[in-house]
Amino acid sequence: xxxxxxxxxxxxxxxxxxxxxxxxxxxxxxxxxxxxxxxxxxxxxxxxxxxxxxxxxxxxxxxxxxxxxxxxxxxxxxxxxxxxxxxxxxxxxxxxxxxxxxxxxxxxxxxxxxxxxxxxxxxxxxxxxxxxxxxxxxxxxxxxxxxxxxxxxxxxxxxxxxxxxxxxxxxxxxxxxxxxxxxxxxxxxxxxxxxxxxxxxxxxxxxxxxxxxxxxxxxxxxxxxxxxxxxxxxxxxxxxxxxxxxxxxxxxxxxxxxxxxxxxxxxxxx
Amino acid sequence: xxxxxxxxxxxxxxxxxxxxxxxxxxxxxxxxxxxxxxxxxxxxxxxxxxxxxxxxxxxxxxxxxxxxxxxxxxxxxxxxxxxxxxxxxxxxxxxxxxxxxxxxxxxxxxxxxxxxxxxxxxxxxxxxxxxxxxxxxxxxxxxxxxxxxxxxxxxxxxxxxxxxxxxxxxxxxxxxxxxxxxxxxxxxxxxxxxxxxxxxxxxxxxxxxxxxxxxxxxxxxxxxxxxxxxxxxxxxxxxxxxxxxxxxxxxxxxxxxxxxxxxxxxxxxxxxxxxxxxxxxxxxxxxxxxxxxxxxxxxxxxxxxxxxxxxxxxxxxxxxxxxxxxxxxxxxxxxxxxxxxxxxxxxxxxxxxxxxxxxxxxxxxxxxxxxxxxxxxxxxxxxxxxxxxxxxxxxxxxxxxxxxxxxxxxxxxxxxxxxxxxxxxxxxxxxxxxxxxxxxxxxxxxxxxxxxxxxxxxxxxxxxxxxxxxxxxxxxxxxxxxxxxxxxxxxxxxxxxxxxxxxxxxxxxxxxxxxxxxxxxxxxxxxxxxxxxxxxxxxxxxxxxxxxxxxxxxxxxxxxxxxxxxxxxxxxxxxxxxxxxxxxxxxxxxxxxxxxxxxxxxxx
Numbered sequence: 061x062x063x064x065x066x067x068x069x070x071x072x073x074x075x076x077x078x079x080x081x082x083x084x085x086x087x088x089x090x091x092x093x094x095x096x097x098x099x100x101x102x103x104x105x106x107x108x109x110x111x112x113x114x115x116x117x118x119x120x121x122x123x124x125x126x127x128x129x130x131x132x133x134x135x136x137x138x139x140x141x142x143x144x145x146x147x148x149x150x151x152x153x154x155x156x157x158x159x160x161x162x163x164x165x166x167x168x169x170x171x172x173x174x175x176x177x178x179x180x181x182x183x184x185x186x187x188x189x190x191x192x193x194x195x196x197x198x199x200x201x202x203x204x205x206x207x208x209x210x211x212x213x214x215x216x217x218x219x220x221x222x223x224x225x226x227x228x229x230x231x232x233x234x235x236x237x238x239x240x241x242x243x244x245x246x247x248x249x250x251x252x253x254x255x256x257x258x259x260x261x262x263x264x265x266x267x268x269x270x271x272x273x274x275x276x277x278x279x280x281x282x283x284x285x286x287x288x289x290x291x292x293x294x295x296x297x298x299x300x301x302x303x304x305x306x307x308x309x310x311x312x313x314x315x316x317x318x319x320x321x322x323x324x325x326x327x328x329x330x
Numbered sequence: 331x332x333x334x335x336x337x338x339x340x341x342x343x344x345x346x347x348x349x350x351x352x353x354x355x356x357x358x359x360x361x362x363x364x365x366x367x368x369x370x371x372x373x374x375x376x377x378x379x380x381x382x383x384x385x386x387x388x389x390x391x392x393x394x395x396x397x398x399x400x401x402x403x404x405x406x407x408x409x410x411x412x413x414x415x416x417x418x419x420x421x422x423x424x425x426x427x428x429x430x431x432x433x434x435x436x437x438x439x440x441x442x443x444x445x446x447x448x449x450x451x452x453x454x455x456x457x458x459x460x461x462x463x464x465x466x467x468x469x470x471x472x473x474x475x476x477x478x479x480x481x482x483x484x485x486x487x488x489x490x491x492x493x494x495x496x497x498x499x500x501x502x503x504x505x506x507x508x509x510x511x512x513x514x515x516x517x518x519x520x521x522x523x524x525x526x527x528x529x530x531x532x533x534x535x536x537x538x539x540x541x542x543x544x545x546x547x548x549x550x551x552x553x554x555x556x557x558x559x560x561x562x563x564x565x566x567x568x569x570x571x572x573x574x575x576x577x578x579x580x581x582x583x584x585x586x587x588x589x590x591x592x593x594x595x596x597x598x599x600x601x602x603x604x605x606x607x608x609x610x611x612x613x614x615x616x617x618x619x620x621x622x623x624x625x626x627x628x629x630x631x632x633x634x635x636x637x638x639x640x641x642x643x644x645x646x647x648x649x650x651x652x653x654x655x656x657x658x659x660x661x662x663x664x665x666x667x668x669x670x671x672x673x674x675x676x677x678x679x680x681x682x683x684x685x686x687x688x689x690x691x692x693x694x695x696x697x698x699x700x701x702x703x704x705x706x707x708x709x710x711x712x713x714x715x716x717x718x719x720x721x722x723x724x725x726x727x728x729x730x731x732x733x734x735x736x737x738x739x740x741x742x743x744x745x746x747x748x749x750x751x752x753x754x755x756x757x758x759x760x761x762x763x764x765x766x767x768x769x770x771x772x773x774x775x776x777x778x779x780x781x782x783x784x785x786x787x788x789x790x791x792x793x794x795x796x797x798x799x800x801x802x803x804x805x806x807x808x809x810x811x812x813x814x815x816x817x818x819x820x821x822x823x824x825x826x827x828x829x830x831x832x833x834x835x836x837x838x839x840x841x842x843x844x845x846x847x848x849x850x851x852x853x854x855x856x857x858x859x860x861x862x863x864x865x866x867x868x869x870x871x872x873x874x875x876x877x878x879x880x881x882x883x884x885x886x887x888x889x890x891x892x893x894x895x896x897x898x899x900x901x902x903x904x905x906x907x908x909x910x911x912x913x914x915x916x917x918x919x920x921x922x923x924x925x926x927x928x929x930x931x932x933x934x
Binding site (some may be wrong): 176177178179180182183186187216217218219220304305306 | 560561562623647648649650672675676677678679736738739742746747
């Protein structure tokens, strides 16, 4: 409990002051990244929290902070995940208009799951759905729809959440189509949409979706991996590992946030 | 003092002429692979009992309490009458429901079926389910070292201890309930128990696994009695440790030594406790399986007190620990620990097979060995069912098999993910009605392949029933060298599996008797050397959820046709080595052999 008490006062001060501008946020972010790279996590947390406080809706800064927490905490130091969750909770309370802050809050819950027991994992997973929903209420986005849709698919079939996942993933695909700027990572929504039908035990429909996805994104590894498993048992085995709640789900958004050839951040997608 | 040779002769005679025939058959069939098979003979053997859980009344959530207390289908295996055949004590838990003491008639080698006779009434041991107590576990132990097994009955309440008085003039066995007289007076919601000699003073101590905190569920003043967290609960009953002591007048009894033994800080929801010498130092260590939170490993300090080494030895866990049994599954000379947890569609915890690294640490190899998934696990026991020299595992499972509707989605929506819910409150849980919760699960039999992996063979072996298993009593009830199982089921009929494996390997069973050590030799460690290989076993005093198995040690010897040596480290440290002499093996194979501390092989 001690770390949470110590950090919350300065964070509140940061959030309340709102004095830091975007330029300051950028500098703090770069310093935070450097500290994280050097495994100086306390410094990294301080810098990155300050960067996010300066730009609450900055998906990249929040993501960098969460990834630093994962690097420091692994699957053991729950208190660091709690610090991160509390930070974003405070952030959204102070900035209820920041859709990406809600996304980061949702991801922070997902990040903590491997460090928790089975029942707490369920509670975290369910809470993440709520925060993904908050983000989507503020702003429709491919990332929000894909993330929530994918998250629904981790729920065992008996809980009946696969249909909600399918609906979100179809919406994500529609958003990508409307934007007219296909990105390689959009293939993930096709893979996950097929997974949704697999969850519903409609493997024919799943293969149909994956095949359509492969037509749009030829060579995509995830789609190929599914379609190459022609036997039901090998497909089940593959997807059961994919949806093993005990394994960490990648939330670094690396493909989405990306950096250009010069090493500069590309614009975060909406 | 008897010499070895006559004793040996007597033993061969005592175990029946069929021993030679069996050995001949074994040699002839040594090249054939065993086909592991069991036949279910509960009805024919007269040991089919329908367990009944306690029904709750009153203003509190009746069904919720029933859900949380539907264990108690226990079985205790022990030869209470000393006739060389293991007997059965089987519990029930509802108000007024009687438990059953079943005397084994044995003698199947001459073609008679294995059969039991109920002797509960004459023995006076059927009670315990009074209006404010629930029978939940049972254990045979010779607490006073008089050579007769006494019967401990664990309850949600105060314990019962039936002292074995021996046969009366009519030949019927008598017992006297002496719990209060001997100091077993502490209230607890006890679901597991083991008896062992923690301080190696020659007298058994008693360790109890308590589930709920010590409040009477049948007379509640609050609804906040359930786990305060479903992964990290710390408001359970912990353990109770009774040290065996001499009371005034020289009688044997017990004193509550939980705090003095260093165990009072553990307040988890204990479902089982198991003991063994895990670090080969001659002192019994303890593993506590905790529901809703971490298991605990306590190493013996060498004086009957314990040190909690959980963090460094196994780490803290959040699983739903149900069962503890110890066995040397890979024959490396260190006992390993098997713990069942919950694995189901909605919760994939995986069991623990704690491989003993031999350096005070353990590594979970349940996934690697193929023993991870037993669904909603309960009792699981080690035993070499085909006598191939490798210990197999039989695990029972299943929580509640009822109607088609599944309780889990309802529980999830109304309780688990409900913001701000108080998990400790009975009122936070919906009634289960006729719904099923992790029911109709198939039992698992893991055949040890001898290469660090197991193969699940329950269906082929004929033991893949889908009843709601709880306790599991293992023994060789017909003395034919093949292990048998009694499976106690919650609210359902019990099952009794007789081992009928064909082409099983050679075997040896040892019944040890302590003289300066505790009479049942609980904690004695035996190494058997045969065919250039070595096997390790320890006599345990009740390992395994809600059940205790035979006090005999069973060794599968595979193709080894001759035992070269038997080495016994008695509790207290004395080591006896029985080796071949004048070309004669120290003990026969394919026989039940009795060994007494300081005297070697003895006749019955």
